[in-house]
Amino acid sequence: MNKKIPAHVALFTLNLLYAISYFVIKSVTPTFLGANGFVLIRASGALVLFWIFGALMPKEVVHRSDYKKFAIAALFGVVFNQLSFFNGMPYTSPNYSAIIMTSTPIIVLIISALYLKESITKNKVIGMILGGLGAVTIILQNEVTKDAPNPILGNILIFSNAANFGFYIVYCKPLMEKYNPFTVLKWVFLFGTIILFPIGLSDLQESSWNFPMEIWIGIIYVIVGITFLTFLLNMYSIKKVSPNVATTYIFLQPFLSALLSYIINGKIMDYKSIGASVLIFTGVYFVSFRKSFNR
Numbered sequence: 001m002n003k004k005i006p007a008h009v010a011l012f013t014l015n016l017l018y019a020i021s022y023f024v025i026k027s028v029t030p031t032f033l034g035a036n037g038f039v040l041i042r043a044s045g046a047l048v049l050f051w052i053f054g055a056l057m058p059k060e061v062v063h064r065s066d067y068k069k070f071a072i073a074a075l076f077g078v079v080f081n082q083l084s085f086f087n088g089m090p091y092t093s094p095n096y097s098a099i100i101m102t103s104t105p106i107i108v109l110i111i112s113a114l115y116l117k118e119s120i121t122k123n124k125v126i127g128m129i130l131g132g133l134g135a136v137t138i139i140l141q142n143e144v145t146k147d148a149p150n151p152i153l154g155n156i157l158i159f160s161n162a163a164n165f166g167f168y169i170v171y172c173k174p175l176m177e178k179y180n181p182f183t184v185l186k187w188v189f190l191f192g193t194i195i196l197f198p199i200g201l202s203d204l205q206e207s208s209w210n211f212p213m214e215i216w217i218g219i220i221y222v223i224v225g226i227t228f229l230t231f232l233l234n235m236y237s238i239k240k241v242s243p244n245v246a247t248t249y250i251f252l253q254p255f256l257s258a259l260l261s262y263i264i265n266g267k268i269m270d271y272k273s274i275g276a277s278v279l280i281f282t283g284v285y286f287v288s289f290r291k292s293f294n295r
Contacts, residue, residue, distance in 0.1 A: 037203025092154025131283025
């Protein structure tokens with residue numbers, strides 16, 4: 001059995017969780033809770049979980065010089081990217097968000113080449129192009145206007161999320177090789193929560209907190225599903241595969257988003273969506289599984 005298969009299963013799972021989150025976040029913010037406050041709740045809730053479960057892990061000594069690295073990782077992986085994402089979602093559609101997120105592998109590919117000195121092979125380029133074409137095809141055939149009141153602003157913010165997350169993935173690779181995931185995540189989220197506290201506090205004070213049950217379920221899902229679980233799955237994955245392989249799975253999000261749109265809104269996937277899905281899976285195959293042409 002290929003030892004990397006669990007990592008690929010983890011990557012698929014976390015991208016499914018992310019695809020669901022597009023719809024959940026839009027249902028909560030800004031109607032019931034301000035975006036900045038939602039980000040603070042997400043970070044602080046995940047912080048508690050990471051420290052509780054981290055206490056069950058073997059204790060690791062953190063080198064003093066690495067605290068600064070954890071703080072930098074928090075800025076890009078918890079603060080900048082999440083503020084961009086949660087503030088951008090109310091202005092654009094889940095499908096637009098999904099396509100913009102597919103720019104992350106391109107960003108990671110460039111940063112990895114510069115920061116980690118990883119080579120850019122023909123297969124990686126082919127995979128990125130195929131996956132990108134598939135994602136674009138899915139999004140362009142979804143005509144959404146009601147959920148995108150200001151798509152330009154929303155899309156710029158979602159792209160900011162993708163860029164910051166791409167840097168975070170690459171920057172954390174050396175830390176993940178040095179420490180276990182809980183050690184990295186509990187410190188990253190501690191610094192992130194401290195930074196976010198003054199930013200999101202006013203939203204929490206202004207909220208009525210009189211939420212319907214489904215909104216509370218959505219908030220819990222964001223804390224546990226797309227923060228605690230996805231960050232763990234991400235950290236586990238990039239210990240087993242390269243950041244480029246991990247982020248290539250983002251190409252699945254437009255397909256999953258379109259599938260969820262059908263389930264939620266009854267929109268049927270046409271032949272374009274099916275063809276685009278084939279392109280996406282082919283792109284993932286070229287980047288993740290197929291041996292390089294370069295010998």
